[in-house]
Amino acid sequence: MDWLNTQTIGLATIALLTLFTWRRYFSPISNIPGPFAASFTRLWHIQRILKGDQNLELIRLHDKHGHFVRIAPNEVSVSHADGPRKILAAPLHKGSWYKVVTFPDARFPNTMGVTDPAVKNELSRHIAPAYTLSNLLRSEEAIGLTADLLFTWFDKFAASKEPVDLDKFFTFATSDVIGEVIFSKPFGFLREGRDIDNAIANAHPQAAYVSVAGFFRWFHVLFLSNPVITWLGITPWGHIINSAMAAIKERQKNPDARFDALAHWLHMLKEHPDKMQLHEVQSAAFNAVGAGNETVATALQAFVYYMIRHPNAWKRARAEVDAANVGTCGGRTVSYTDAQKLPFLQACIKEALRIFGPQSMGLPRVVGDGGLTIGDRTLPKGTTVSISIWVIHHSKEIWGPDAREFNPDRWLTDDAARLEKWLIPFGLGFASCPGHYIAKIELSKICATLVRDYDFCQVDPKQEWTWKAFFSAVPEKWPCYITKREKS
Numbered sequence: 001m002d003w004l005n006t007q008t009i010g011l012a013t014i015a016l017l018t019l020f021t022w023r024r025y026f027s028p029i030s031n032i033p034g035p036f037a038a039s040f041t042r043l044w045h046i047q048r049i050l051k052g053d054q055n056l057e058l059i060r061l062h063d064k065h066g067h068f069v070r071i072a073p074n075e076v077s078v079s080h081a082d083g084p085r086k087i088l089a090a091p092l093h094k095g096s097w098y099k100v101v102t103f104p105d106a107r108f109p110n111t112m113g114v115t116d117p118a119v120k121n122e123l124s125r126h127i128a129p130a131y132t133l134s135n136l137l138r139s140e141e142a143i144g145l146t147a148d149l150l151f152t153w154f155d156k157f158a159a160s161k162e163p164v165d166l167d168k169f170f171t172f173a174t175s176d177v178i179g180e181v182i183f184s185k186p187f188g189f190l191r192e193g194r195d196i197d198n199a200i201a202n203a204h205p206q207a208a209y210v211s212v213a214g215f216f217r218w219f220h221v222l223f224l225s226n227p228v229i230t231w232l233g234i235t236p237w238g239h240i241i242n243s244a245m246a247a248i249k250e251r252q253k254n255p256d257a258r259f260d261a262l263a264h265w266l267h268m269l270k271e272h273p274d275k276m277q278l279h280e281v282q283s284a285a286f287n288a289v290g291a292g293n294e295t296v297a298t299a300l301q302a303f304v305y306y307m308i309r310h311p312n313a314w315k316r317a318r319a320e321v322d323a324a325n326v327g328t329c330g331g332r333t334v335s336y337t338d339a340q341k342l343p344f345l346q347a348c349i350k351e352a353l354r355i356f357g358p359q360s361m362g363l364p365r366v367v368g369d370g371g372l373t374i375g376d377r378t379l380p381k382g383t384t385v386s387i388s389i390w391v392i393h394h395s396k397e398i399w400g401p402d403a404r405e406f407n408p409d410r411w412l413t414d415d416a417a418r419l420e421k422w423l424i425p426f427g428l429g430f431a432s433c434p435g436h437y438i439a440k441i442e443l444s445k446i447c448a449t450l451v452r453d454y455d456f457c458q459v460d461p462k463q464e465w466t467w468k469a470f471f472s473a474v475p476e477k478w479p480c481y482i483t484k485r486e487k488s
Helices: 002-026 043-051 054-065 083-088 096-100 117-124 133-160 166-183 196-213 217-223 227-232 238-252 261-271 278-292 294-308 311-324 336-340 343-355 389-393 408-412 416-422 436-453
Strands: 068-072 075-078 363-366 372-374 377-379 384-387 454-458 466-469 473-476 480-484
Touching: 043 054, 043 068, 043 196, 054 068, 054 075, 054 389, 054 466, 083 363, 083 372, 083 384, 083 416, 096 217, 133 166, 133 261, 133 436, 133 480, 166 196, 166 238, 166 261, 166 278, 166 294, 166 436, 166 473, 196 217, 196 294, 238 261, 238 278, 261 278, 294 311, 294 343, 294 436, 294 454, 294 473, 311 343, 311 436, 336 343, 336 436, 343 408, 343 436, 384 389, 408 416, 436 454
Parallel strands: 075 384
Antiparallel strands: 068 075, 363 384, 372 377, 454 480, 466 473
16 A cells, blocks of 8 residues: 555656646747746746735846746746737637636636626626716715715815825725715724725735635635625625625615616626626625725825825925816815816826736736747637736836836827727726726815815825735825815
8 A cells, every 4th residue: 555655655756747847848838038936837827926016026137138038837927019009909718827717606607807898898898888987977976075075075084184094084985985886885994994894905815815815716705706795695895795786676665776787787688687696786886996995096096106106296286276267066076177188187197007017927928829929929720818017107118217207298299199098007909907097086185185175195204105016006004184274
């Protein structure tokens, strides 16, 4: 028996060594440089994800190796300037990682989780129209009134001279905005001024889990994303998702509510019961909530963080807002239309999205028939090719020698129109973020109002913020003092 066990172990060891050797030295992409461990195991990439610095490590590797870096046995990260167009804008299948995004369990495909662009486009047919700018602007007044609650809290912090954790309050605000836009019902974070049921705090470990679980979907399906878990009603997504599902049930009883995104989807469900199912509405709501709160909160934090470290930019933006004599759309928050007419403010928002984009996870696609030629290299069919938004946004080849510096003026030059094609904070192509107009409305309205009405200063002006980059980059623990501007 001992002999048999030893032989079994020996055969398994030989099989593993053979697999590792083939992946390292004989794979069609074995001549692409990268970390040694990444050539034969995904564990290198997972380790960088869990460490929370995969975005910076990819920038470093591309600086060292050039346009192509092997980050897993069958995945190549691409930084070539043609990469976004040839990979993201092309109708390539998404990588299998996306299949982890299902709701309520693995039986139910949705627009983010499917990998075939044709299937995704079909599923989006009745979902996407709710995200058009014109439809979302129907909710502008509600967005503004939600933002007013945020500013009420800022007024209190300014009066008390106590520091505020912007990471918390911006996430409270963006979560409640999603509730208003999708369900006409905020989740209550700003009303209570606290993280209800630790929903937001729990989002960080959940994001880390999803970032890794996409590579081990069998594990995710076995333990969390299966019919038994759905039947038991114990999916571990907390207050936000529970509130979202309750809002859907309430809305089905109240068809006369405001024509928000949910009303649009339920209308489509009623009109096309043969082409759409309730779980698609639930998945759309799940995706909107999961993707739309921390990402926009991160963008708001990036705007404030880089602007107060470049105080002349804050002064210029304020002078622009004052000169424009901006109006509101209910409440005190600057209207979206007026905020769009502020070119320097918009340049600052763009630059904040470029220098510290919310999306830190690479965007993988699969090379189809005939291979894929980018620059002087052709990648074979079946290879996973990924674009890191951070790598593209920090490329000196694209943005110039000051690529890693905050410089809003780059968006006010004659070269700005050319640069636009590489500004991809919300992705590109058929799999780009469907809610990007929600983000743009929030950012324009809130940032313009912040500049007009407040001044910010870090408690420790020398402290650089800390953050973790799992699915998205999330800053934390950089408390600020707020001063409310005295109106003349």
